[in-house]
Amino acid sequence: MKPPFPNSKPTLEELLRVKRAERPPAEFWKRFEDELRAKQLAAIVAPRRWWQPLTALVPGRRAAALAGVGAAVAVALSAYVRFPAVQPTVVSPEAITPALTLAHSGVPSAVAAVARANHVAEIAAAVPAPVVVAEVLAASATPVEGTAHEPLLAASLANPVRLKFSEIQVHPPQAAMELVLPAANLASLRTEAGLPEPLASIPSPRDQRVARLANVAEFAMLAVPVSAPVRERVTPRDTDLREREISRVSAKGDRLGFSF
Amino acid sequence: MTPTKALDKPLVTAPERALEADADSEIVRRVQAGDVAAFDELILKYRQRLYAVVYNLTSNREDASDLVQDSFIKAFQSINRFGGQSSFFTWLYRIAINSSLSHLRKNRLRTFFSLEQIDENDRPSAEVIAALTDYTNGAERGAMVRELQEKLNEAMQKLSIKHRTVVTLFEIDCLSHQEIAELMSCSVGTVRSRLHYAKQQLQSELQRYVRR
Numbered sequence: 001m002k003p004p005f006p007n008s009k010p011t012l013e014e015l016l017r018v019k020r021a022e023r024p025p026a027e028f029w030k031r032f033e034d035e036l037r038a039k040q041l042a043a044i045v046a047p048r049r050w051w052q053p054l055t056a057l058v059p060g061r062r063a064a065a066l067a068g069v070g071a072a073v074a075v076a077l078s079a080y081v082r083f084p085a086v087q088p089t090v091v092s093p094e095a096i097t098p099a100l101t102l103a104h105s106g107v108p109s110a111v112a113a114v115a116r117a118n119h120v121a122e123i124a125a126a127v128p129a130p131v132v133v134a135e136v137l138a139a140s141a142t143p144v145e146g147t148a149h150e151p152l153l154a155a156s157l158a159n160p161v162r163l164k165f166s167e168i169q170v171h172p173p174q175a176a177m178e179l180v181l182p183a184a185n186l187a188s189l190r191t192e193a194g195l196p197e198p199l200a201s202i203p204s205p206r207d208q209r210v211a212r213l214a215n216v217a218e219f220a221m222l223a224v225p226v227s228a229p230v231r232e233r234v235t236p237r238d239t240d241l242r243e244r245e246i247s248r249v250s251a252k253g254d255r256l257g258f259s260f
Numbered sequence: 261m262t263p264t265k266a267l268d269k270p271l272v273t274a275p276e277r278a279l280e281a282d283a284d285s286e287i288v289r290r291v292q293a294g295d296v297a298a299f300d301e302l303i304l305k306y307r308q309r310l311y312a313v314v315y316n317l318t319s320n321r322e323d324a325s326d327l328v329q330d331s332f333i334k335a336f337q338s339i340n341r342f343g344g345q346s347s348f349f350t351w352l353y354r355i356a357i358n359s360s361l362s363h364l365r366k367n368r369l370r371t372f373f374s375l376e377q378i379d380e381n382d383r384p385s386a387e388v389i390a391a392l393t394d395y396t397n398g399a400e401r402g403a404m405v406r407e408l409q410e411k412l413n414e415a416m417q418k419l420s421i422k423h424r425t426v427v428t429l430f431e432i433d434c435l436s437h438q439e440i441a442e443l444m445s446c447s448v449g450t451v452r453s454r455l456h457y458a459k460q461q462l463q464s465e466l467q468r469y470v471r472r
Binding site for chain 2: 012017018023028
């Protein structure tokens with residue numbers, strides 16, 4: 001049989017490199033360019049999926065799929081965040097401590113009430129049954145003369161999320177100021193406006209002490225997971241808490257102790 | 261002069277490729293900044309080489325043309341995601357090769373070969389052809405070259421997709437083992453092993469045309 005190529009045979013590598021010289025004709029590139037232009041335009045004009053820009057954030061081969069899933073999760077999370085009533089809240093002990101310290105340090109009750117307004121909502125949100133706690137607080141709220149926001153505070157505990165906004169909008173400016181201004185500024189403003197000083201209405205150190213201890217009791221009941229039967233027992237004694245001289249309030253486990 | 265000596269030099273050397281990569285980064289930055297027309301420079305620069313690779317993988321002109329166009333479109337659409345971890349050339353090649361492999365897997369049973377003209381001005385290949393077809397007249401020589409091309413294409417298509425890709429990138433596009441390993445996301449050892457196996461297969465298929 002006659003060999004296909006009469007002269008010296010090339011090596012495989014040499015033969016393969018012949019393929020380098022295989023080139024399409026010039027007209028092919030003209031058509032190629034036109035088609036590419038059309039495809040490029042189509043790609044620019046074509047609508048892109050809403051999540052496609054997010055693929056830039058996800059590295060790797062599965063960026064498109066991951067970005068789609070991620071976007072769906074983000075939408076679900078944003079819906080979740082928009083309805084915080086169903087959002088579990090954890091209040092750290094550090095959040096409660098300043099309020100307890102304030103209440104315990106003997107500062108005037110109005111200031112303690114402001115502190116309470118700042119922290120009670122967080123505490124109430126942390127308790128599994130906020131409505132029950134609100135009821136307990138409403139029953140045991142310390143009546144401090146001159147603090148017009150007290151009923152509002154107790155009532156708003158049932159819906160802690162709306163607490164601060166509704167206070168500012170619904171109540172007279174004076175009550176709102178009580179919530180946001182330090183006691184010293186408030187006192188000077190009251191004097192300038194000729195308003196009676198609410199702290200002056202606290203008649204004696206004994207009452208102050210009783211009010212203070214009652215505040216501590218309130219916070220203690222919220223800070224420790226007090227069971228329903230304990231709450232029921234404590235609430236009827238609320239009057240006793242104020243009328244009798246309490247020497248000490250203690251919280252241990254799920255128990256509250258009052259020493260008279 | 262023997263054909264072997266003429267073919268010793270690769271098409272693009274490593275330093276040239278480094279310079280290319282720098283120039284490409286500049287163009288890519290311009291495109292990312294909104295200069296869409298700058299992408300045309302990249303198309304003009306790479307279309308021929310990309311076409312050669314894809315054509316040798318598919319052995320079909322129309323398929324190769326579509327795949328190269330689609331690769332450029334994909335690169336254009338994703339250019340903002342290109343962070344410069346690899347060179348633009350590697351990135352673009354990876355897009356084209358992945359598209360080609362995906363196309364070949366989908367159309368495994370459909371094979372329409374088409375032959376491209378051999379550029380007479382390409383010196384190395386002209387020398388190989390001259391050595392092969394010396395003392396033959398024009399008409400006979402043309403027929404022999406066509407036959408050779410067909411046999412080469414057939415032999416290439418008998419290789420698995422992975423082996424074909426390695427042979428194409430190494431022998432035809434003159435990429436280094438390292439570059440092929442990066443493109444194919446495998447080790448250099450794997451590239452060497454595939455290349456060795458593929459050459460054995462081709463040698464066996466083309467034994468009538470090549471010397472051992």
